[in-house]
Amino acid sequence: MTTLQQPGHGNGSGYLRAPFLSRLHEWIATADHKKLGVMYVSTGLIFFLIGGLEATMMRWQLAVPGNTVLSPEDFNRLFTMHGTTMVFLVGMPILLGVANYFVPLQIGARDLAFPRLNAFGFWLFLFGGLLLYFSYFGAQGLYGMGSAPDVGWFAYAPLTERTYSRGHSTDYWILGLLVSSFGSIATGINLITTILTMRCRGMTLMKMPLLVWLMLIDAILIMIAMPPLAAAQVMLLFDRLMGAHFFDPQGGGSAVLWQNLFWFFGHPEVYILILPAFAYVSEIIPVFCRKVIFGYPLMVAATVSIGFISLGVWVHHMFALGLSPMVNTIFMGSTFLIAIPTGIKMFNWVGTMFGGKIRFATPMLFSTGFLAMFLIGGLTGVMLATVPFDWQVSDSYFVVGHFHYVLFGGLVFAIFAAIYYWFPKVTGRMLSESLGKCQFWLLFIGFNLTFGPMHVSGMLGMPRRIYTYHADRGWELWNMLSSIGVLIQIAGVLFFIWNVIRSLRSGRKAGADPWDAWTLEWSTTSPPPEYNFEEEPVVHSRRPLWDKKHPEDPDWKYE
């Protein structure tokens, strides 16, 4: 039972809270998967605001040709930090945080397998991120005011070698990411162990909720993909600090080697980021359509094959590198191949909606937005896989448009869906539906206005990562539209911030199961007690709460 002497137990115990320092200590010293989950997600959201601010400044600079709001150096730092932040300090922590919180709850476990390793992973991530941002103050040391890395988020050698990147900004980039990716690897191992060994009675692998399946594959990908990046970064560090020549063509090193190592991490990374988005909508869509997910076994099979194939497509980032036509053709084939399981997932989600009774609450609204935006991002991905077309638009704004449809329209929309869906579970209070709907429509419109035109400017020949452009290229209109879109998106994000603040204080009380959902996390209180479940749950099907609510027609009869 909750007592006032144990402050960690209660958001509910409003009068007589423990002193601030005790509460702070409770959070800092915690190894509880739920607290760590909340810390991951909220840190990720703060970095999201920082990354968004960086993007806003870039769009300000690019709104008109020949603009001088930013110097070229500042612009180059901004896009480097924006990309690095959004991938490593927003995407990764939020997906790890949600997995932290809900994987144990969905499999009926008390915590992750290694709670201390889990806490260690979070702190590595946080300090890695802070180290990266410290470069703004510390990178140049005595030589002057600080400077952040300006080599792009994929840091192509030899631009990152000491010859071209003086000072220490690139070292900060390497070390910051190295530290935080070690944290991700640790959490990956933790998730795999937890999912494989700590499921409650009755939960065979094929009775796991899809979120758990997707996070399992995701964690395996993290384990396979992150170490090559760490290795490449250590090699680069050797080049920079000890005069090695791994990536230094002047010393016989290979610039192509860096690209292979980086993208061997980088492409699975894209799937590491998007699989959790699939996971959230796979949980949300059935609940709000009041229908079981369509074709669960095929969804699992598609997930596993995406995991496999994603390890063999990395060269599609290098089609313009001048590799042989045979290599390009083979990797074009593997990239096309991954469209099949991804397509299957789209069809199954739509199949779930078909014939349902859809409630368009905010989580469903964002999930539907995800479907539409990811559809576009997926199809432009198929276009980019076509090598000849890629020769034209690779490294152009078309690519920028494409991956923002995948990672913003896809991942970020799914993250907002997840936040609206699980906020009641985590805090015990509902987010406001009306503010949520305002946020959705502003983001949806602003997003399309920003990133839709980028496809056009890319096909009109505008390369990415340019800090300025000439007025006669036919790009003015599209860039102006993109920049206006950002303003609308900012309004959307402000609605979100206001919604969170307001709902934390005075949101409607949620109760244990506000959405009438079916997975185990909804069977315990909101927020869940530290021990999660009073007694270990026993499940007979993929939707234990459906069985409980419909004893006359339980799922296990059909699975």
Add this chain to the structure above:
Amino acid sequence: MALVASCLLSLSFVLPAMAAGGPVCADGASPSPTMFAPRSIPAQKILDVSWFVWGICGLIFLVMAVLILWCIIKYRQDPDDDTEAPQVYGSNPIELAWTIIPTVIVFILFLVSARTIFEIDHTSPPPGSLEITVVGHQWWWEFDYPEQGFVTANELHVPLTRDGKSVPIYLTLESNDVIHSFWVPQLAGKTDVVPNRLNHLWLQPTMTGTYVGQCAEYCGTQHANMLITVVVHEEDDFHEWVTNQRMDAVDDAGVTEGRNLFLQTSCINCHRVRGTIANGTFAPDLTHLMSRSVIGAGVVANTPENLSTWVFDPQMIKPGCRMPSMKLSPEEVKEVVSYLLTLK
């Protein structure tokens, strides 16, 4: 809401389509480096296969968008209805269908695109090509004409025909420092310019004119101003241009002071002016500077005013570029520029 959604969905589809319709009518002189107005055989082949891919992806988009919209409109819950929907766990025939159909589609896409890859990607020069070496520098382009025996910068000049027949241009791409990428969308797709690696790019212009492009791989501070101009000439005009380029720099007695000043400052460590002691190779060859329409790899037009500003302090025009201000007095700048203006 559903209506708004449908409008927005179609908007995001229509935008690219508008781009496709818009610039097609642009003529050869269009300053926009659009892939929709190809003026070279490989660029045309790319556009052809792209239309095919867009067509298929567009169809898939339409089918899926209609399905999603249909579900949004048709299966919205009646607020008074609190019963559950009928539970459908899956359907083997349907799921098999939407596994096989995409497989067939990507197989077709694969075959069509693979054919184009092998048509365009030449690992050895096509017969009868004009071979030119392109060297990427931070942040300008060097063009080396080994057959004709001269080096120039930032403006690539090629003939439309040789002996009356269409001539393939075979570029060998090298980098002097970091990775760059050579991209002139109207002539060909991009190919990276990688240090310690020889890459190749095939162009075969089909129309005279001036085409613009730029470096497409982030290469440092002034990546944005590493522009490319390609001029496609009639055969005779090209010969005329070549003849002029092969000559050493003229020695105009009227600008002796400016020339001496130029030759006595460290300009000559980096720049070459053939026929003088200026023999640097780190920066653009200035032997025929005034035959070029732009300076600073396209950052500004090559006018006497811009040239004066540039010689006074290049950082004012192209901040971060490798050329420092030589700290010349305004008088000295005037003299050096008057010398440069004779390098036709």
